Amino acid sequence: MIDSPVQHTGILTIGTPGKSLTECTREISEWVGGTGITEGLLTLFIRHTSASLLIQENAAPEVQDDLIAYFDQLAPEGSHYAHDSEGPDDMPAHLKSALTQTHLAIPVIDGRLALGAWQGIYLFEHRRRPHQREIALHLAGE
Amino acid sequence: MIDSPVQHTGILTIGTPGKSLTECTREISEWVGGTGITEGLLTLFIRHTSASLLIQENAAPEVQDDLIAYFDQLAPEGSHYAHDSEGPDDMPAHLKSALTQTHLAIPVIDGRLALGAWQGIYLFEHRRRPHQREIALHLAGE
Amino acid sequence: MIDSPVQHTGILTIGTPGKSLTECTREISEWVGGTGITEGLLTLFIRHTSASLLIQENAAPEVQDDLIAYFDQLAPEGSHYAHDSEGPDDMPAHLKSALTQTHLAIPVIDGRLALGAWQGIYLFEHRRRPHQREIALHLAGE
Numbered sequence: 001m002i003d004s005p006v007q008h009t010g011i012l013t014i015g016t017p018g019k020s021l022t023e024c025t026r027e028i029s030e031w032v033g034g035t036g037i038t039e040g041l042l043t044l045f046i047r048h049t050s051a052s053l054l055i056q057e058n059a060a061p062e063v064q065d066d067l068i069a070y071f072d073q074l075a076p077e078g079s080h081y082a083h084d085s086e087g088p089d090d091m092p093a094h095l096k097s098a099l100t101q102t103h104l105a106i107p108v109i110d111g112r113l114a115l116g117a118w119q120g121i122y123l124f125e126h127r128r129r130p131h132q133r134e135i136a137l138h139l140a141g142e
Numbered sequence: 143m144i145d146s147p148v149q150h151t152g153i154l155t156i157g158t159p160g161k162s163l164t165e166c167t168r169e170i171s172e173w174v175g176g177t178g179i180t181e182g183l184l185t186l187f188i189r190h191t192s193a194s195l196l197i198q199e200n201a202a203p204e205v206q207d208d209l210i211a212y213f214d215q216l217a218p219e220g221s222h223y224a225h226d227s228e229g230p231d232d233m234p235a236h237l238k239s240a241l242t243q244t245h246l247a248i249p250v251i252d253g254r255l256a257l258g259a260w261q262g263i264y265l266f267e268h269r270r271r272p273h274q275r276e277i278a279l280h281l282a283g284e
Numbered sequence: 285m286i287d288s289p290v291q292h293t294g295i296l297t298i299g300t301p302g303k304s305l306t307e308c309t310r311e312i313s314e315w316v317g318g319t320g321i322t323e324g325l326l327t328l329f330i331r332h333t334s335a336s337l338l339i340q341e342n343a344a345p346e347v348q349d350d351l352i353a354y355f356d357q358l359a360p361e362g363s364h365y366a367h368d369s370e371g372p373d374d375m376p377a378h379l380k381s382a383l384t385q386t387h388l389a390i391p392v393i394d395g396r397l398a399l400g401a402w403q404g405i406y407l408f409e410h411r412r413r414p415h416q417r418e419i420a421l422h423l424a425g426e
Contacts, residue, residue: 005291005424007147007283009181009251039293041327041422043183043247047258049199055386057333057378062367066375067382069366070359075212082211083204091208094199098209102197102261103247105327105387107422109293114420116331119386136256138183138249140147140282140424141291149289149425151323151393185325185389189400191341217354224353225346233350236341240351244339244403245389278398280325280391282289282424 007140008035014133016125019089021054021064024135025120029113032139038111040141044121045103047134050093051125052100058120071096071126093126100124108141149282150177156275158267161231163196163206166277167262171255174281180253182283186263187245189276192235193267194242200262213238213268235268242266250283291424292319298417300409303373305338305348308419309404313397316423322395324425328405329387331418334377335409336384342404355380355410377410384408392425 010031016022032042046053057063075095077088084091104121107114115121123133152173158164174184188195199205217237219230226233246263249256257263265275294315300306316326330337341347359379361372368375388405391398399405407417 005147005289009249041424043249045249045256047256049197049261054382055333056382060367063378066365066367070379081208083202083208094205095212098196098198099241099383105247105389107293107327107329107420109420114329114331119333136249136251140183147289149324151391185391187391187398189398191339191403223350225344225350236347237354240338240340241383247389278391278393282325
């Protein structure tokens, strides 16, 4: 039991090269480390609806290729969407965003994020072109 | 860094007209505003398994039509489900709920929800008939 | 409004019999009860990428059978994945994990989890063989 938690907030901006999984575990761990909090809860919230967040395996790079190919097949580009004014990759991007996560929460225990041995934090860019993406951060703890 | 966060809880009841995306950004923002908290973390939890929560674009209404049509096609009604005692739209509703979100968390920064410019908070009703849906609210901050 | 929340963290280990939905509502409720916190926010985070978390109906067992069959059909085993070095059920497990939840948050209100009448907390095991799975727990409140 820990008395009187404190909290920190921030915005992290990540550049993406277009459709991809960009790992940002290190940037986020460094931000957490900088707060001095060793026990608490980290929350990440992506401020977009055509990119999302994902915890995935960070050991085998083929996993990331398979994830991107899978979601392309599950929510394909095509002429059957009512919303097409922002390009053929926009509505599939919203669908992929709905199927994955706009936010993540990860406990901080014993001074580090409670990620498993093979887990990494990814920004999942669904648009074809490069984008600057903002992630709002919140950390409460002690 | 902010000392000694406080917390608030509540229940928000939203009526839905049957299968639809009902935006509730305003109701939720007003509840947050009423607490006086300007820095913290809001959590929403829907107390049902045949309706869910979603952050999506609130600019183009066609996006919402496409989302509803997409999930209808991804989890269609049919005679192939073992669970059919509550009607043909019940098991597809559970599947859509599993594919989207039962809870959302959104940081509150500088006195407002850290939503992006085009993001809205939606209750995604998956049943055909109108329902009253309960969302449990939790806000911790200062 | 409640002053000066405190927090608790822990790790819960759950054994699974291979591909299944294992309800762990009771274990988690007991852990919450043991902290003495009656108003707050519980967060669960599974430390794996081939198993996930799900809130689902716990009344009709057929719902669980349909969920397992549905995700098997949505992310089938096959020879079309680049990542196949850990067995044919590994990449489908990562996809099912991406489509469901690595973490859940549930408010605690009036001394109990704010779950709806028919909601249970499930560990969704996606691998064929039995596994020991770790869930990191965080509870802040009063």
